[in-house]
Amino acid sequence: MTEPARGEGDGERRSAMDAALPRVDHAAGHLVRAAVTAPSVHNTQPWLFSHGEDGLDLYADGGRRLPLCDADGREQLISCGAALLNVRLAMRRLGHRPVVRLLPDPCDPARLARVGWGAYARPAADVNLMYRALWQRHTHRGAFRPSPLPPPLTAELREHARAEGAELYTVRAPHALRHLGELVRTAEAAHRHDPGYRAELAHWSRPGRDGRPDGVPVGSCAGRPDGTGLTGRDFTGLCRAVPAEPVRRSPGAGLVVVLTTPGDTPEDWLRAGLALQRVLLHATVRWTAAAFHTQPLEVPWLREQVRTAITRGEFPQMILRLGHCARDRATPRRPVEAVLTAG
Ligand SMILES: Cc1cc2nc3c(=O)[nH]c(=O)nc-3n(C[C@H](O)[C@H](O)[C@H](O)COP(=O)(O)O)c2cc1C
Secondary structure, three states: OOOOOOOOOOOOHHHHHHOOOOOOHHHHHHHHHHHOOOOOHHHOOOEEEEEEOOEEEEEEOHHHOOOOOOOOOHHHHHHHHHHHHHHHHHHHHOOEEEEEEEOOOOOOOOEEEEEEEEEEOOOOHHHHHHHHHOOOOOEOOOOOOOOOOOHHHHHHHHHHHHHOOOEEEEEOOHHHHHHHHHHHHHHHHHHHHOHHHHHHHHHHEEOOOOOOOOOEEHHHOOOOOOOOOOOOOOOOOOOOOOOOOOOOOOOOOOEEEEEEEOOOOHHHHHHHHHHHHHHHHHHHHOOOEEEEOOHHHHOHHHHHHHHHHOOOOOEEEEEEEEEOOOOOOOOOOOOHHHHEEEO
8 A cells, every 4th residue: 555644645745755854863763762652562562663765664573573462463563553653743743744655565565664754844732742742651550540531532532543544432331341341351361371372471571670671561560450340461470360250340440442443454453553552642641541451352253252242343453441540650662773774
């Protein structure tokens, strides 16, 4: 697909490219420093970047795909899509319109996207706020405060998802919440009983301060994973069984939303990542955090149930809870030099 990503393309791609500034390494570094703040499954940071005359290229790092939890690479591409949104934002922050081409490129089939330097555009106020939110956004695990989200925020988040070609479903009906809770719980129980999956998760869990720049520090998992209406992924490795009781909505669950796309191709997964990050950053600007519960989307028959029972046939890509809480801890990132090469 050679179209620019929705919301960033323009009809004058060629002239925009012609108006580009000289491409220098520190500008590429600026883009990648922003990119790597993106969320990624198990904090694998499964991306690589290459900069050249035409802009910045994004690749998936095949060695960082999770073979059991993410066999088809869907969550890896969602993670890369989130990083791509950050690149766009950082380029806008520097005063340039990003000119984005999404995969596939017959000349370089492994490339996920190329972001070229477009024409000058003064960064709007919302760009500056979203850019600042890159460093303020952290994944929440556990309960939220009982305060509800203001209704306009839900509509704004849906608009951000739609701008990237995705949809954001809110799950409010008690029977739908119960059903989704059961699907999350079933998936988490299956994961906890699977030795291969447990080993893969343990590989990316960081029980102590070992100085490694990736994986999920157990210190960023406040509260027990089973403490809210949606069972959490157990990065501690200490919770062998999920509670036998059917899941009930807890007051601290927050607003449950499911991000979907109309198709389920690698391009849809990238677009889901763009939409995810836009939603997360806008939420951050509005002092709202997100918790992730993607376990049922990693088990094909459960994902199919989410699709048919919850999202009206649209393909579910992410399951989130949104709410208010104290600021969460930052997780480590690999340095720019580890993920950026000259093209
Ligand atoms: C595709 C995807 C799936 C994720 N699934 C979960 C999940 O099921 N449970 C969870 O606690 N976090 C999940 N996360 C959040 C990551 O663990 C988190 O982004 C990563 O540890 C980096 O931390 P940060 O978001 O605080 O920067 C997911 C993130 C992505 C992008």
